[in-house]
Amino acid sequence: xxxxxxxxxxxxxxxxxxxxxxxxxxxxxxxxxxxxxxxxxxxxxxxxxxxxxxxxxxxxxxxxxxxxxxxxxxxxxxxxxxxxxxxxxxxxxxxxxxxxxxxxxxxxxxxxxxxxxxxxxxxxxxxxxxxxxxxxxxxxxxxxxxxxxxxxxxxxxxxxxxxxxxxxxxxxxxxxxxxxxxxxxxxxxxxxxxxxxxxxxxxxxxxxxxxxxxxxxxxxxxxxxxxxxxxxxxxxxxxxxxxxxxxxxxxxxxxxxxxxxxxxxxxxxxxxxxxxxxxxxxxxxxxxxxxxxxxxxxxxxxxxxxxxxxxxxxxxxxxxxxxxxxxxxxxxxxx
Amino acid sequence: xxxxxxxxxxxxxxxxxxxxxxxxxxxxxxxxxxxxxxxxxxxxxxxxxxxxxxxxxxxxxxxxxxxxxxxxxxxxxxxxxxxxxxxxxxxxxxxxxxxxxxxxxxxxxxxxxxxxxxxxxxxxxxxxxxxxxxxxxxxxxxxxxxxxxxxxxxxxxxxxxxxxxxxxxxxxxxxxxxxxxxxxxxxxxxxxxxxxxxxxxxxxxxxxxxxxxxxxxxxxxxxxxxxxxxxxxxxxxxxxxxxxxxxxxxxxxxxxxxxxxxxxxxxxxxxxxxxxxxxxxxxxxxxxxxxxxxxxxxxxxxxxxxxxxxxxxxxxxxxxxxxxxxxxxxxxxxx
Numbered sequence: 001x002x003x004x005x006x007x008x009x010x011x012x013x014x015x016x017x018x019x020x021x022x023x024x025x026x027x028x029x030x031x032x033x034x035x036x037x038x039x040x041x042x043x044x045x046x047x048x049x050x051x052x053x054x055x056x057x058x059x060x061x062x063x064x065x066x067x068x069x070x071x072x073x074x075x076x077x078x079x080x081x082x083x084x085x086x087x088x089x090x091x092x093x094x095x096x097x098x099x100x101x102x103x104x105x106x107x108x109x110x111x112x113x114x115x116x117x118x119x120x121x122x123x124x125x126x127x128x129x130x131x132x133x134x135x136x137x138x139x140x141x142x143x144x145x146x147x148x149x150x151x152x153x154x155x156x157x158x159x160x161x162x163x164x165x166x167x168x169x170x171x172x173x174x175x176x177x178x179x180x181x182x183x184x185x186x187x188x189x190x191x192x193x194x195x196x197x198x199x200x201x202x203x204x205x206x207x208x209x210x211x212x213x214x215x216x217x218x219x220x221x222x223x224x225x226x227x228x229x230x231x232x233x234x235x236x237x238x239x240x241x242x243x244x245x246x247x248x249x250x251x252x253x254x255x256x257x258x259x260x261x262x263x264x265x266x267x268x269x270x271x272x273x274x275x276x277x278x279x280x281x282x283x284x285x286x287x288x289x290x291x292x293x294x295x296x297x298x299x300x301x302x303x304x305x306x307x308x309x310x311x312x313x314x315x316x317x318x319x320x321x322x323x324x325x326x327x328x329x330x331x332x333x334x335x
Numbered sequence: 336x337x338x339x340x341x342x343x344x345x346x347x348x349x350x351x352x353x354x355x356x357x358x359x360x361x362x363x364x365x366x367x368x369x370x371x372x373x374x375x376x377x378x379x380x381x382x383x384x385x386x387x388x389x390x391x392x393x394x395x396x397x398x399x400x401x402x403x404x405x406x407x408x409x410x411x412x413x414x415x416x417x418x419x420x421x422x423x424x425x426x427x428x429x430x431x432x433x434x435x436x437x438x439x440x441x442x443x444x445x446x447x448x449x450x451x452x453x454x455x456x457x458x459x460x461x462x463x464x465x466x467x468x469x470x471x472x473x474x475x476x477x478x479x480x481x482x483x484x485x486x487x488x489x490x491x492x493x494x495x496x497x498x499x500x501x502x503x504x505x506x507x508x509x510x511x512x513x514x515x516x517x518x519x520x521x522x523x524x525x526x527x528x529x530x531x532x533x534x535x536x537x538x539x540x541x542x543x544x545x546x547x548x549x550x551x552x553x554x555x556x557x558x559x560x561x562x563x564x565x566x567x568x569x570x571x572x573x574x575x576x577x578x579x580x581x582x583x584x585x586x587x588x589x590x591x592x593x594x595x596x597x598x599x600x601x602x603x604x605x606x607x608x609x610x611x612x613x614x615x616x617x618x619x620x621x622x623x624x625x626x627x628x629x630x631x632x633x634x635x636x637x638x639x640x641x642x643x644x645x646x647x648x649x650x651x652x653x654x655x656x657x658x659x660x661x662x663x664x665x666x667x668x669x670x
Contacts (some may be wrong), residue, residue: 018612
């Protein structure tokens with residue numbers, strides 16, 4: 001195993017130390033509870049947004065903490081859910097009286113631990129108002145290694161951005177939660193791997209692929225997809241990713257979408273630009289209009305090679321919320 | 336070879352098609368000459384900035400075209416210099432009467448082809464005013480496979496940003512060139528690889544490393560470094576990268592620096608955060624103040640694994656130019 005680390009069991013703590021040093025003006029880190037907070041104090045009466053999950057998907061979630069996006073991100077160990085105490089503490093700290101929205105990717109451990117924290121927070125004296133939206137946009141498989149139902153992937157980035165923008169506008173919890181729910185209902189994703197990833201604690205790749213194979217529909221922890229398929233040119237890979245996405249919602253001619261072509265962690269940007277070209281060509285042929293594209297590493301799987309595609313059917317309000325100012329380590333514009 | 340491509344000889348053209356689709360509002364692409372231009376017309380009387388080089392280092396250079404940075408980027412084939420015709424055409428097109436600054440990484444082919452284009456542009460009737468700054472910040476080796484003298488690496492990102500900000504202010508060519516020269520004189524870099532990269536046309540890794548080895552001082556095309564060394568913990572790797580950087584300028588207690596911890600292309604962000612933590616710790620121990628940190632993939636080497644560190648000793652003017660608004664595919668803030 002070749003990694004820029006000190007020791008497998010210190011990866012998350014060491015990375016959070018570096019993250020805090022790099023983004024000191026924008027975030028604060030509670031190292032004891034491995035949780036990242038906005039550095040600026042939350043505006044009284046605005047909804048708090050808490051997300052989190054296993055580490056290894058950087059910049060998700062800590063990279064999305066800041067103005068116009070998350071209030072806090074709870075970091076689990078690599079590919080391991082944060083514990084309820086992390087989520088409970090973060091939920092308490094970001095509440096300003098307007099309640100807290102939890103954004104949770106659909107993995108059994110995450111859902112359970114966020115739920116437990118929400119229950120504990122609600123049961124406290126003068127209990128907090130909590131809403132939870134579970135993201136489950138991955139069309140690849142119905143159930144998976146760590147999931148009942150569909151897995152949550154790229155839609156999370158959009159839910160965090162758009163709900164964050166709504167919260168920044170001072171809208172009430174029900175509204176902010178409704179935005180996140182609308183994102184999830186209109187989002188579909190699918191991923192593929194050219195090569196597996198190596199979790200530091202395991203020290204070896206978490207699945208195997210022959211030199212002429214790819215995993216179509218892979219999960220963000222290397223969970224098996226729909227099929228181990230023969231390696232194909234990028235144009236064909238784009239077709240194989242988009243066909244199930246388009247059929248599932250279904251997306252229709254005339255739809256306006258937000259589009260993410262996402263790298264899995266060790267995919268060079270030149271390949272992601274190229275993949276975006278193939279995706280854009282197919283969407284144009286289907287009469288689907290890309291309102292806002294996003295190309296790069298936004299929800300990764302350690303050093304997995306490959307990519308995923310996410311489409312979000314977006315009305316004008318969602319596009320407007322996408323364009324709203326954001327100032328986080330990983331997404332930044334308008335400020 | 337596993338890549339998200341259609342064919343090895345179509346990679347650059349296909350990627351530029353996707354790049355144009357993804358950043359349509361910000362850039363225009365001349366596909367015949369593989370050159371990326373700002374979409375907004377240049378302000379009359381402002382200096383034009385042209386850079387470029389072999390592809391495979393994305394987002395460099397095309398990702399830095401836009402407000403507050405480059406006017407044009409000439410894209411060569413992978414790891415191959417752009418030809419003089421590309422540079423000459425770009426130079427002519429971005430001139431608004433205030434002259435053009437060429438920013439060139441120190442590789443023999445790049446230097447030769449930019450020089451040839453500059454001579455041709457200057458010799459034309461009513462010839463353009465051209466200044467050229469060659470970047471050579473890599474302290475690893477004195478001469479290398481494709482270079483006489485030191486190689487140009489991470490300083491390029493800073494030279495493009497800071498000279499671009501100066502050009503945007505309407506400063507004359509001599510001033511804008513002086514900023515780029517000041518960046519280069521005060522910048523030092525060193526890189527390392529955990530694993531080689533695979534140029535698409537070759538189809539196989541461009542060097543080899545054993546499972547317990549790393550290449551210390553590697554070039555951005557996989558050129559040999561100072562030594563093939565035993566794999567080490569991140570804290571030690573950071574020491575090995577920073578010691579020659581700090582000794583070379585030399586940097587001194589009390590210096591203020593811009594700092595880049597850069598991924599080589601297939602290094603996960605969690606490892607770059609972690610490396611930044613180690614770099615920040617060492618700099619603090621040396622009494623060197625990081626004014627602005629940058630962590631991520633900014634000058635890559637296809638799918639090479641590893642990282643590089645760049646320090647730029649920066650006076651307050653350089654820091655101010657760093658903070659100036661920028662709106663490019665890869666760097667964006669303040670707008």
